[in-house]
Amino acid sequence: MSPPHPFDPLSSAEIATAVALVKKTHGDGVVFHVVSLQEPRKAVMTEWLAAPETTPRPARVAEVVVIENPAGTVYDGLVDITAGKITAWEKLSGMQPIILMEELQHVENVVRNDPKVIEQCVLSGVAREDMHKVYCDPWTIGYDERFGSDVRLQQALMYYRPDVDNTQYQYPLDFCPIYDGNKDAIIAIDIPQVRRPLSKVAPLDYHHLAQEKRGGYRDDIKPINISQPDGVSFGVDGNEISWQNWRFHVGFNYREGPVFNNVRFVDNGVERPIFYRMSLVEMVVPYGNPERPHQRKHAFDLGEYGAGYMSNSLSLGCDCKGSISYLDATMPTRAGGVRTIKNAVCIHEEDDGILFKHTDFRDDSTIVTRARKLIVQNIFTAANYEYAVQWIFHQDGTIEPNIRLTGILNTYVMNPGEDTHGWGTQVYPGVNAHNHQHLFCLRINPNLDGGHKNSVFVSDAVPSEAPVGSPENFYGNGFYTKRTRLETPNEAKTNFDWSTMRTWDMVNESKIHPYSGKPVSYKLVSREVPMLLPKPQSLVWKRAAFARHTVHVTKYADDQLYPAGRHVPQTSGEPSLGITEWIGEGTDSIVDTDVVLWHTFGLTHFPAPEDYPIMPAEPIVLLLRPRHFFSSNPVMDVPPSYSVTPSQILAKKEGVYDATDKMSTLVVSEKKTNGATNGNGTNGTNGTNGTNGSCCKSA
Ligand code: ABN
Numbered sequence: 187m188s189p190p191h192p193f194d195p196l197s198s199a200e201i202a203t204a205v206a207l208v209k210k211t212h213g214d215g216v217v218f219h220v221v222s223l224q225e226p227r228k229a230v231m232t233e234w235l236a237a238p239e240t241t242p243r244p245a246r247v248a249e250v251v252v253i254e255n256p257a258g259t260v261y262d263g264l265v266d267i268t269a270g271k272i273t274a275w276e277k278l279s280g281m282q283p284i285i286l287m288e289e290l291q292h293v294e295n296v297v298r299n300d301p302k303v304i305e306q307c308v309l310s311g312v313a314r315e316d317m318h319k320v321y322c323d324p325w326t327i328g329y330d331e332r333f334g335s336d337v338r339l340q341q342a343l344m345y346y347r348p349d350v351d352n353t354q355y356q357y358p359l360d361f362c363p364i365y366d367g368n369k370d371a372i373i374a375i376d377i378p379q380v381r382r383p384l385s386k387v388a389p390l391d392y393h394h395l396a397q398e399k400r401g402g403y404r405d406d407i408k409p410i411n412i413s414q415p416d417g418v419s420f421g422v423d424g425n426e427i428s429w430q431n432w433r434f435h436v437g438f439n440y441r442e443g444p445v446f447n448n449v450r451f452v453d454n455g456v457e458r459p460i461f462y463r464m465s466l467v468e469m470v471v472p473y474g475n476p477e478r479p480h481q482r483k484h485a486f487d488l489g490e491y492g493a494g495y496m497s498n499s500l501s502l503g504c505d506c507k508g509s510i511s512y513l514d515a516t517m518p519t520r521a522g523g524v525r526t527i528k529n530a531v532c533i534h535e536e537d538d539g540i541l542f543k544h545t546d547f548r549d550d551s552t553i554v555t556r557a558r559k560l561i562v563q564n565i566f567t568a569a570n571y572e573y574a575v576q577w578i579f580h581q582d583g584t585i586e587p588n589i590r591l592t593g594i595l596n597t598y599v600m601n602p603g604e605d606t607h608g609w610g611t612q613v614y615p616g617v618n619a620h621n622h623q624h625l626f627c628l629r630i631n632p633n634l635d636g637g638h639k640n641s642v643f644v645s646d647a648v649p650s651e652a653p654v655g656s657p658e659n660f661y662g663n664g665f666y667t668k669r670t671r672l673e674t675p676n677e678a679k680t681n682f683d684w685s686t687m688r689t690w691d692m693v694n695e696s697k698i699h700p701y702s703g704k705p706v707s708y709k710l711v712s713r714e715v716p717m718l719l720p721k722p723q724s725l726v727w728k729r730a731a732f733a734r735h736t737v738h739v740t741k742y743a744d745d746q747l748y749p750a751g752r753h754v755p756q757t758s759g760e761p762s763l764g765i766t767e768w769i770g771e772g773t774d775s776i777v778d779t780d781v782v783l784w785h786t787f788g789l790t791h792f793p794a795p796e797d798y799p800i801m802p803a804e805p806i807v808l809l810l811r812p813r814h815f816f817s818s819n820p821v822m823d824v825p826p827s828y829s830v831t832p833s834q835i836l837a838k839k840e841g842v843y844d845a846t847d848k849m850s851t852l853v854v855s856e857k858k859t860n861g862a863t864n865g866n867g868t869n870g871t872n873g874t875n876g877t878n879g880s881c882c883k884s885a
């Protein structure tokens with residue numbers, strides 16, 4: 187068997203080797219929170235990538251984070267799997283490693299059997315014998331100053347299901363038990379001053395059984411299918427993907443889910459590096475109700491729980507439609523076993539509308555070319571919410587990170603007629619969904635054209651500074667792009683500016699475009715960029731420093747991956763970990779060097795009844811666009827559906843290029859209405875449709 191690609195995730199055998207080495211040295215009392223590839227150091231990996239045949243293969247190294255019980259001591263180490271030895275082993279204090287689903291699931295049993303919790307359930311209106319109908323979503327506590335960071339804590343958000351098929355989020359309970367993992371016990375219960383008994387409102391459920399009782403499903407949707415009769419146009423070789431001119435490696439880890447390494451684009455036969463590494467590295471979901479204990483409700487879904495750990499097994503024809511390739515993910519279990527998430531990533535193509543088109547109004551000469559896109563998707567479930575993360579590669583060199591939020595609102599019980607004080611919305615009788623934000627952090631390490639020396643600029647669209655009537659701007663219409671190079675991490679703390687439609691350019695200043703005279707660049711276009719609403723000095727502001735600005739830029743360093751810190755549960759934000767530590771004084775030069783761009787984007791969610799009981803997916807779209815990168819439009823060699831030149835029109839169409847899709851069919855409207863009667867939606871009066879060939883011919 188060929189050795190793994192150095193960016194490949196650890197295999198089951200490698201996880202087993204790392205676990206065995208740790209257990210041999212540290213005993214069977216350890217439980218495993220992380221056993222994951224430590225990607226090769228960039229310097230070593232860059233050498234290997236340049237000459238894989240002749241350069242020694244980088245060692246396979248596992249990052250390992252364990253808790254040694256019964257003391258609950260946390261260790262963070264490295265295991266060199268190739269050499270078969272532990273190479274680093276550090277005892278941590280006041281830090282809690284990522285929380286595991288196994289830990290969360292256990293807490294539900296604990297709360298059901300805890301006498302004080304039972305007492306509160308009964309007070310809320312749950313029958314004592316119905317504790318099996320009580321559920322909880324245990325969240326890591328976030329940070330609670332009463333308990334600090336030394337003991338491992340969870341806050342149990344409590345719910346009730348009258349029937350096992352009822353969604354629990356419509357029956358929240360009003361109190362919140364605190365679970366101590368070291369003691370394996372409930373150590374406190376937060377009880378609000380105003381009590382809110384269990385809602386007795388009839389359920390509104392979303393599963394098919396509930397819908398069938400409500401009258402069933404609509405019957406006016408005809409099938410729509412993606413058909414690729416000649417197979418797909420992408421190649422999957424292990425974790426290396428090639429599609430059209432794209433080449434990249436997709437890794438996967440417990441925390442980020444998919445990781446894109448060594449992203450290149452073949453331009454006229456030459457492979458041009460674009461990004462060394464690109465991934466989602468963190469997200470924070472702060473809730474906006476300041477009343478205790480809701481102030482504590484904010485989740486770091488990647489750093490505290492792990493997008494990889496929470497990944498769904500995607501299924502054919504549902505999560506991904508068409509001709510699909512899948513990648514499995516191999517994760518450790520707490521006991522040191524191996525768990526495979528089948529189909530954790532799906533890869534497929536879709537039609538993407540028109541890539542380009544032009545018709546000359548004089549003579550109907552025309553070209554129309556359809557676009558195709560490649561989607562690499564991962565979906566994870568973070569308790570109530572689903573995040574469908576799509577990385578969409580376009581033929582023109584654009585990469586589109588696209589996240590669809592769906593799933594269920596996090597809810598709290600409310601009394602009839604209760605004032606939400608604006609901190610939430612009654613989305614259903616008795617159900618208060620608090621305001622919150624979903625803020626993601628994208629990390630990009632560019633290496634445009636192989637240069638590990640890049641800079642970042644902000645681009646602002648601005649009017650001329652010269653006043654109307656001045657010689658430079660006499661008519662007042664002048665405007666231009668103001669490009670400002672970000673010289674230091676302090677200067678690079680930049681925010682989206684609606685008034686200038688600000689974008690950010692990652693640039694290789696040593697490669698100048700021959701026509702535009704501008705350096706090759708990739709532009710970040712992102713407009714869903716709410717500012718962090720928790721105030722400066724608030725707990726979230728301190729813990730999620732990456733979310734204070736739309737963009738940060740730091741100098742590259744191996745291991746600076748996670749902007750809220752390597753171990754996120756129960757950090758106090760004092761000091762603020764991750765990006766603030768790395769920025770330090772913020773005065774080092776970030777010009778023409780190996781840089782990392784951190785981008786925070788997302789949305790502020792004011793829940794509404796339409797989000798209930800399950801949210802229709804809401805998309806967030808960003809674009810990474812080549813600018814001054816290609817000599818001209820890089821997709822002119824994509825075969826058009828239809829092309830006819832002026833001379834062919836004059837010569838009555840000899841040699842017309844016609845590759846129109848023979849699967850597409852004409853739908854003729856049964857109803858004849860005045861004016862628009864030709865069935866294809868065009869009115870056929872200006873001569874541009876119906877005369878220039880089969881592509882645009884009317885019926
Ligand atoms: N959204 C916080 C969360 C994620 C996973 C499990 C529990 C809670």
Ligand code: CU
Pocket residue numbers: 622624791
């Ligand atoms: Cu939301």
